[in-house]
Amino acid sequence: MPRRTDISHILVIGSGPIVIGQACEFDYSGTQACRVLRSEGYRVSLINSNPATIMTDPEFADATYIEPLTPEFVERVIDAERPDAVLPTLGGQTALNLAVALHEAGVLERYGVELIGADIEAIQRGEDRQRFKDIVRQAGGEVPESLVCRTLDEAVEFAATVGDRVVIRPSFTMGGLGSGLASNADEVRTMVARGLSASPVHEVLVEQSVVGWKEFELELMRDKNDNVVVVCSIENLDPMGVHTGDSITVAPAMTLTDREYQHMRDVGIAVLREVGVDTGGCNIQFAIDPRTGRMIVIEMNPRVSRSSALASKATGFPIAKIAAKLAVGYTLDEISNDITRETPAAFEPALDYVVVKVPRFAFEKFAGADPVLTTHMKSVGEAMAIGRNFTEAMGKALRSMETKAAGFWTVPDENLPKDELLERAAIPTDGRIYTVGQALRAGASVDEVAAATGIDPWFVDQLALIIEVGAGVQDAPTLSESLLRTAKRHGLSDRQIAALRPELAGEDGVRSLRHRLDIRPVFKTVDTCAAEFAAATPYHYSSYDEETEVAPQRDREKVIILGSGPNRIGQGIEFDYSCVHAVMALRDAGYETVMINCNPETVSTDYDTADRLYFEPLTFEDVVEVVHAEQQSGTVAGVICTLGGQTPLGLAQRLKDAGIPVLGTQPEAIDLAEHRGAFGRVLDEAELPAPKHGTAISFDQAKTVADSIGYPVLVRPSYVLGGRGMEIVYDEEHLSDYINRATEITADHPVLVDRFLDDAIEIDVDALFDGTDLYLGGVMEHIEEAGIHSGDSACALPPITLGAADIDAVRRSTMAIARGVGVRGLLNVQYALAGDTLYVLEANPRASRTVPFVSKATAVQLAKAAARIAVGTTIAQLRAEGLLPAHGDGGDLPADAPIAVKEAVLPFARFRTPAGDQVDSILGPEMKSTGEVMGFDATFGAAFAKSQAAAYGSLPVKGTVFVSIANRDKRAAIFPVKRLYDLGFTVLATAGTAQVLRRNGVDVEVVGKFSDGPGNVVEKILAGEVDLVLNTPWGSGGPRVDGYEIRTAAVTAGIPCLTTVQAAAAAVQGIEEISRGEVGVRSLQDLHAQLTEWRNA
Amino acid sequence: MSAILVLEDGRTFTGAAYGAVGETFGEAVFTTAMTGYQETLTDPSYHRQVVVQTAPHIGNTGVNDEDQESRRIWVAGYVVRDPARRPSNWRSLRSLDDELEAQGIVGISGIDTRALTRHLRERGAMRCGVSSVSADRDALLQKVLAAPPMTGADLSAEVSTQSAYTVAAIGEHRFTVAALDFGIKSMTPHRMAERGITSHVLPSTSSPDEVVATGADAVFLANGPGDPATADVAVETVRELLRREVPVFGICFGNQVLGRAFGFGTYKLGYGHRGINQPVQDRASGKVEVTAHNHGFAVDAPLDRASDTEFGTVEVSHVCLNDNVVEGLIARDVKAFSVQYHPEAAAGPHDAAYLFDRFVELLDA
């Protein structure tokens, strides 16, 4: 039966900004869906507020709406586009919730739009935890005792009946937001309260805890003929109690007999049918009692999920692509398996390798955040590794993390006694695996570790095996060839071996020894069928085994693109976007493209993005081996290190030293920009001002520097990413405090002290340079002043207050820096405009976080151009070719050009202190956001309003605003607050602020600060009596202390909280636009057409 | 201790001894199943075959006394990449390594099983030898070439029960079935027993009269090892039973025997179907079932049309979607049907269990 012909236009809903629990996996699935649906001849419309996605590239849909993912805006898109159907199952929980909302608001019915790939009934059966449990029972499965509660008392009462050891989980939230494990009555109370507010339907499930049981997941697919296949089984190394998103997971399941596995499969399929998942993918979680084998069903996601992306990469079975085909009427037997090309998709992949996924955390960025892992997801990213056995995959996964530790032995032991290590290992935290490793080395037995951690003895034994191999390497009188081979077969990196054999002169020594003995990895293929059929798709992974499968490829020159590894704060999907664009551009230019990356969530690791995919860690060792394999099978033009963020950038010099051609900006140039001193000289030569600065390795030195340049100063450790450890220091006392806290200050790692530029406008620039010409990609004016990390502040493009003169200055400076540094490709510069002086804050000679935003805002794909410049094409040629506009650039957009606003999305709601309080949501020079959204419209107000709606839910147009402002901001705040007052807002303020406002004719009601006790503003906010918060912090003390309470209350209540006057002013403009009802929707293609038209005019 | 594996065409792999130390010969075949090694090892259909597991980690769940499919391990040799050092499962009683050693099964571990699998895929299943006693490759190769090939091998008698035995129905007794044991797995009579069927399991060489003498309502043709082209006696028996209008249900080897009884030929597949993920389509319903396979031979019947046979019209009821191999036959004029795969599914998914219900319907009618 062919595809449906009764529908011709499908609206795909994306998943919005990257947040914890919903990352780029949904760009991967959405992109696949759009590709498939269009190739099937459907008109595809798309809505997604996230500009950093590939799916929102104009060429992936017929009409792309970068608009807020709120029911109102989706309705506007439906009204504008009139699709026949909506596909909501590839945009995560966000899209699914929107589908439900649209249904309940009668929108789907009103516009005669059909939901495909899911039906409301099934969604509700699957997502409503209580109904789901009944269904599992009907399907013959078991579930934990539980009760759905709408009030605190209900919950407390039920919890008591199961001994107060319960899991509390809000309905309809993703990534376990608001859920937790309680082990006593008090915890039950606090967690239930939290859960009720986190749930959009104010309902929590209180469920008997099975912490410590084995946890498994099945990924299933069903078609309309009720054919069902299990794509993949996943086993969690961390037992129940740690969210699967935070667990180390392994595919396929390792510790199930066939009887247990088939029982799981039977129950899974029965549940799937009972729930009535229409067509497509679905994910079901199980828990098994290790003592009795009793199996219970935990939950199901009736949609493509984070695990689906992992399962797709782990098996080569493209779940999202196939889900899209099933949604338009195909059946599994009608779809062919594009890896074998011969066989159909109606089968269950067989793996002849082991896949390990390890989560990536970012606790260090959230002061006070509780690092204990629980039922509520906290990781910000993940890396996946493939090996021919568990030990190999585990080793590769650990070194893919790019944390301080890169596998056992790479960090110094704490040398603690066995028992203490076991005690520690009992508590799941980031890096528990290392504690386990130490415990084993301290003499703990496999059973002791298994008992302490709940990790299955088979896994513990495999970890013990790694430890034994390491010991063998360490203790052997000489490192024999066979010993070295064994070590490599069990995943030990050269770096680990070097740590165990100091005499080998480090990692490089180990590598040269290895190469001398010709011990190199071979490359195997992910083929869905364990080699039963020939594979047509080159999706490779390395293994220290016997036979390689890399086919010779000599007709085209190859370019190897290094990806960006696991998502983390400061390095996320934006960099994958640039890498994918490089692949597209270079393939079009006739190169064979080779991708190396280890992040399973991304489009870059989709096996049909590049001509060849190597799913490998981005360490020097692993990259060198891939390059070697490619050189064996053809000619390699070179490696691109400047598009995947800091990770590949850090490899450039070593690759070049190893004789591997590095394309584009050269390592020497990179060093010029990254190295403080060298960059200072570049600026001096170009006569460009930088904030006064100095370096210090002691408090006294720091004090001298600070005194000479004057407070406030900005302090940070040298060589940082994403503003790690950066702080604004207002006085001596806090300077000494910082120096005391700042660990690892050494002569070669001094503290950098910069004059902090107050009241400066920060400007972010992305530009292309080919050695001769500069193409100014875009000039972004930050809404927040300098001092808030560029990644966390909102910005506007074209700039809203900068004049032509400013822009010319920016252009000249950027040109000078590009030349001075020797950039060949992309350059990102951050400036601070204080008074009339344009200070240079920093320059990054690589693709930046803002490249996708700029590309979409200006209709010019910068990363593609950068990739071409890397292989020698000039900007002039690119202009002639049309990849860049014939004339003009991103710096001279017309006054009436549409305005794009980028807003950052912050994860504060996810992090709590051990006591359960929220972490402070204050912004500063250290980046904290996980993702961003884009608002695009004719006026700044409308664009800003959209950006806020997309990030935090719509701005209020009436109601109550609470204002509490630092003295230095009071003057600036008067106008916006007065405007709100005139617009009819009730204004609440703290005493000091109220005084100033009253004098300016704003009639305010004074409310107490948190410290003033009962009736204070925090209570009002939590009670839902406030709709908008404006609170600017200053230095220390003052509003900062109370501010913390106020801001966190706002985050809890889920209302917009503006922490800078600039943001307030922008919000006011937005609110005015909305109240005038002028905010409509417009497709990206439309906006781009307008821009291009103007350019050609 | 090291071991070597030598293929008929000379390709050699060097690894470590696994299981019993010694020397063994057989047809090298690979299975892609990721679970159920205990069921695989004890499946009589693997008699005289050296089984290569494509799944790297084998032995993780140890060995228990419940999951074996027959009284002993049948594989001639066992090839794995990473044997478990320590089993972990609540039902595990001993390690697989010990079990193999106790039953004298010679194996080899630590070789590139994927390379070996690809070789067999490209060149076809072939004879091989495994030795952990001598590293003399050439000597081993000579012995491999001297070993009998699978084509033309008549093996069911070697694995079949010598004397009849009975597996009683569970709960209410509804029917009696005589099962010809060409290499039956214990899950098969069990699946029938679950449906109220008492099975009399008979030696593969039993005559039509012996079958009928059991008073069975129908005959079941089991799976088994070897080349169906050699099963002339069994084929004659089935012809006679069909003439006497005894209902017939066959699986695997039984499908081939029934096929020959209908007058179809059989042939050897390049490298066979061995695994538990094979997509089979029921041509009547169009539905796809994920099924357990273990066959190196197949029935040669036309897919595009029904065939006229001595017993009336016969159609191909099931095909494998991977390669269109005949996976099932159904007779329109006599009560007989069969499938090439394993509806009892041990190891394997239970998608095809409905075939036993179909058998019951046939008996009910």
Ligand SMILES: Nc1ncnc2c1ncn2[C@@H]1O[C@H](COP(=O)(O)OP(=O)(O)O)[C@@H](O)[C@H]1O
């Ligand atoms: N009854 C339970 N006892 C102990 N841990 C549980 C229980 N239910 C769930 N968990 C843990 O919480 C995690 C999240 O629960 P889950 O139902 O999967 O919610 P989510 O929708 O966030 O995935 C699971 O991965 C599991 O580790």
Ligand SMILES: Nc1ncnc2c1ncn2[C@@H]1O[C@H](COP(=O)(O)OP(=O)(O)O)[C@@H](O)[C@H]1O
């Ligand atoms: N001298 C300064 N004065 C004011 N703000 C600064 C100064 N230097 C840096 N910042 C702020 O700190 C943020 C991070 O600093 P930056 O040098 O860009 O580090 P990163 O490499 O983390 O981006 C900048 O975006 C800017 O807002």
Ligand SMILES: [Mg+2]
């Ligand atoms: Mg879950």
Ligand SMILES: [Mg+2]
């Ligand atoms: Mg910066």
